[in-house]
Amino acid sequence: MVRKLQVAVSGLGRMGARHALHFLDRTPRAELVAACDPDPKALAWAKQRLEPFGVKIYNDFDEMLKHEGLEAVVVAGITTEHAPQSIRAIAADKHVLCEKPLSTSLEICEGVLKAARQKPQLTVMCGFSRRFDASYRDAANRVEAGDIGRVSIIRSQTCDKHRNDDYFVQYAKFSGGIFVDANIHDIDLALWYFGQDSVVKSVTALGINARLADLKKYGDVDNGIGVVEFWGGKIAYFYSSRMMAAGQTDTTEIIGTHGKLVVNGNPQNNLVEMHEANGIRRDVPQTYYDRFEQAFVTESNEFTECILDGKKPPFQLSGAISALKIGDALQKSLRTGKKIDFNEIGEEIVEEKARL
Amino acid sequence: MVRKLQVAVSGLGRMGARHALHFLDRTPRAELVAACDPDPKALAWAKQRLEPFGVKIYNDFDEMLKHEGLEAVVVAGITTEHAPQSIRAIAADKHVLCEKPLSTSLEICEGVLKAARQKPQLTVMCGFSRRFDASYRDAANRVEAGDIGRVSIIRSQTCDKHRNDDYFVQYAKFSGGIFVDANIHDIDLALWYFGQDSVVKSVTALGINARLADLKKYGDVDNGIGVVEFWGGKIAYFYSSRMMAAGQTDTTEIIGTHGKLVVNGNPQNNLVEMHEANGIRRDVPQTYYDRFEQAFVTESNEFTECILDGKKPPFQLSGAISALKIGDALQKSLRTGKKIDFNEIGEEIVEEKARL
Amino acid sequence: MVRKLQVAVSGLGRMGARHALHFLDRTPRAELVAACDPDPKALAWAKQRLEPFGVKIYNDFDEMLKHEGLEAVVVAGITTEHAPQSIRAIAADKHVLCEKPLSTSLEICEGVLKAARQKPQLTVMCGFSRRFDASYRDAANRVEAGDIGRVSIIRSQTCDKHRNDDYFVQYAKFSGGIFVDANIHDIDLALWYFGQDSVVKSVTALGINARLADLKKYGDVDNGIGVVEFWGGKIAYFYSSRMMAAGQTDTTEIIGTHGKLVVNGNPQNNLVEMHEANGIRRDVPQTYYDRFEQAFVTESNEFTECILDGKKPPFQLSGAISALKIGDALQKSLRTGKKIDFNEIGEEIVEEKARL
């Protein structure tokens, strides 16, 4: 019989529960053997939905780490636990798939990276779902094939549907800000298509509070514009929003010297169009999961494959940190109202007057 | 000074008034010198809108024909006058642009054709607006360039927006039926793209009354499907409707052995899309004039150019008769519920039992 | 531990192998326990790809039927075996998911139906993949919700990409003809959206051999047009083709008295658009499996769910026979060149002269 990867999931909130089910039901080469969450409600769900399939349920992460035969852990609980749990899992010689962000703190992220580097035999991945999306990959293949010449400009946006509740406000307490939370995906795409080793030359960020004034309490905005210039003549510009009327509208343009690729220029929920008295209409995905569900499933499967077959992950953990560095700089630019410049090795240039 | 074509328009109803304005305002090489209509309301409009620009207004067609220097007449009044006025205009040595249909009677049409053939120096055109539409012409050029191989299948539809009044019912009294009135354009397109000399092998038509039961009084339907087979392995199939919710949705597919061209696969009123709480929406042209206004203007200009420069019209008057023959056969098939077959020279094959 | 459905797959050709993998990897509540095929090449594949996961490999269908604990069989081998194997599986008290068509013979199909009716406790389904497609289902929900009023006209097409080999010619030997093989899906959609109990009033079919002259040997065409009229004022019209340049382009329009739904009006392979020197371009799915892969997976899962949870299948086996009846009539119309009429209880009306 073929061996299956023994996986556990930590954190059974909205996204964690989805990860658990992806490994339980849609990752043929993996076996979900354990899951944990300190929250009684999550545990009740797990008892009902996971336990009958032989999944052992824990309320303590460290107990779960000792589960016999456990090989890999998905870290998907609250953001502040991402890094600590990842580090402990690595210490316990487990492969790790950690939900983004590793942390909103660069220093803490680097702690995870350091831990991972000490165990090069382990697969340690940070979940950037778009890296597993068929359309973004198709675009990457075309870029690599030279179809559009040298990639020069990237436009990318992460735009959530407006919600009538205070979800985004509550969420802002921990999210790190719109550039670190939402545009982090676009930044990661820029690094993917420009090259992972691109060096930042400057960042500028601006934002407004068009509908969610309460976000200001946490220094956050509901619409953000960021521009990131890289050394060598490349510019990425980003938009993020929490107030889209129609739904999740994440669009990316990759503009090369000889052509352009557009990913999701025309958001659509499925292949149906409605002809109605007031025109022709189509539905749009309502959430990022509606848009990227299949990418998450691909992620589970490729994480498994990397471990079982000793393959290299499709992108490096260090990339998550590169992206966060840029996101952090954008947040700082938003906060200070200043453009921030960097030298050719990516060090922030501090203005003279400040140095005096 | 450059000479301008001296034109008159007969019939100042909805479409006739548009023709008059096209020649007055948007046909630089023509001069609208006269217009006529027996209806006092139309005359009042003409006095106010045309006369101040030097257009002489008549209430009698034959009087207008005698207008000094008149060279060309646009016949755009009621359908039953199309052929008689065209014939009289030709007799008076005027060039003629006649609104479609020449007549709903084949015999009468042939009368016009005969009159025109006796004066080969005259330009006599029947207005098939799609022949002047930039997109249909682009498709024709691609077909001619061989881009899609041998044209084999054509799908084409003429679909009007539903109206809350009884316009379509009133109109059905004189229209000749949905295949002769609406699909006549699609039939003409089929002859254009398949070749004007294509010989019909069979026709089949069906129809329903989905919303406009009163059309039955005139033997008409509000949704019609027609299939026309041509000798040599070509099939055109048509759809016409009077009940589209969104607007005018005239779509044509030209399917060749090596490619396909779609004209107006995605109807749209302009280049605006609206992102709203229930999805993404666009407007659709509400009428055929919204869709084909520019084609009508091109028609006026090319009619003028043909006469002034001695050019051949973009299509033959006889084509209008070929199209009507097919439309007529479809109407007969709809009426009888029978498929009608034709021999290789296009003569209807009468079934044996009937012949006995 | 939760019980999983014990499933076997018969026939490991192209589509059978896919079914086997869908049940092995993508149907969490089922367990693929056996598979069979008489062909050594297929067996070799199964030994390598399925056996290591505990799937028992057979070269004989009847042997496999005796596999201990087996509950359900997917019949996916050559078309001529669909009905006999289904009948034997039913006799052995197995649930059956049979690839389409049950048979190209109506009589044989009815044999399967009869067998199934004798064991009402068994789930016996025929695989119409579009019934499981998210977009077609979305359209069905909108129809049921009354969004477009009374469904009156359906246009639907099944159009395959041109192939440079003789696949379609070889395939025509057994396929039953283009209406029974390709448009059968569109007929099934018409029955779905018009209502399963719709009674045929007439059928007309025409076809040409535009690229594949050799199909004529088997009485088949490479482009077919069919029109099916139902009693009560409903018409469906179909197109099928084996020569599309771009790829699989299966489009359906559902036209109601108050609106229209279009499924797949703009075929696309993914969400990428390419801006190139000669315009803007997108890829199209190359095969029906590229278009409907997820629908097949949904089919596996729902078949499983029906059995485990005692649910009713999403559509009746008898529907497959209703569709085939219409397909058969279209083939007869194509063959004879005649429109075929039916009375209000769906019996063919034989013309007087024939009766004499």
Place this chain on the structure above:
Amino acid sequence: MVRKLQVAVSGLGRMGARHALHFLDRTPRAELVAACDPDPKALAWAKQRLEPFGVKIYNDFDEMLKHEGLEAVVVAGITTEHAPQSIRAIAADKHVLCEKPLSTSLEICEGVLKAARQKPQLTVMCGFSRRFDASYRDAANRVEAGDIGRVSIIRSQTCDKHRNDDYFVQYAKFSGGIFVDANIHDIDLALWYFGQDSVVKSVTALGINARLADLKKYGDVDNGIGVVEFWGGKIAYFYSSRMMAAGQTDTTEIIGTHGKLVVNGNPQNNLVEMHEANGIRRDVPQTYYDRFEQAFVTESNEFTECILDGKKPPFQLSGAISALKIGDALQKSLRTGKKIDFNEIGEEIVEEKARL
């Protein structure tokens, strides 16, 4: 007889010749009575194309100004003459339609404005073609109707097709830079949709030379990104490019608190789609004139109408100066690499260290 506006065109280069023909052929209420250009080639064209229609040809602007009965002048020659000729025309009591830009110098622009203000009875317009485009106007009407709530974010781009010659490099000598030449249209749109009295809070611009290194000689770039923040919580961000592969792709998004409008999200040359072996393709307009031809014609007609009927122009001349101020600030930001901040009355905030 109805009076027609007596118009002259100065400058018969590419765009000037088009203006002349728009007034000659497509502006029914105007009469082109004169045209001038110092260039013999342009004069030869005018003799051949305009003179036969009664247009008097001049080689000197000031001579032409004295043309008897002349009421209005279109200033469309070289950019450096726009302002001087406009001022002289105003002095001679002529209405003026001046091609954009009035000047690339703010000071000179203000000279024109001052001249115009001294003759309030004259219509003095600066040609921003998008203000006359049906789609942009449709969007403006929807904004005004409150369809999208409060306009908060605008994204707009002006992207030209790549050219193999050195046109853009030659052009850069006089254009004033990409933000003043190309994005000036987008800036004008932002002022339109945000409100003409919006006060700039900051501007940031970046650019690269991806294909046209020679542009650097003139301080210009071939791809520019600009972000303009307005007081009151509004941000516009712009992109301009000289290297689009497919064609002219000018897209605008107007994002409100309750909806979004997209203008030209899917560039297309006409309504034809081509299904080919490598997918589905459509053509794109090749130049701004392909995209905006009808807008230019509308401009001619509305300019005429304003004068004849004493209507107010659709936008103020001062708006052209507001747009140029922002364009100028963007050019300065591009040049200095600095974000530029403005106080609440729109005055640039000079940094402390500079002030010391």
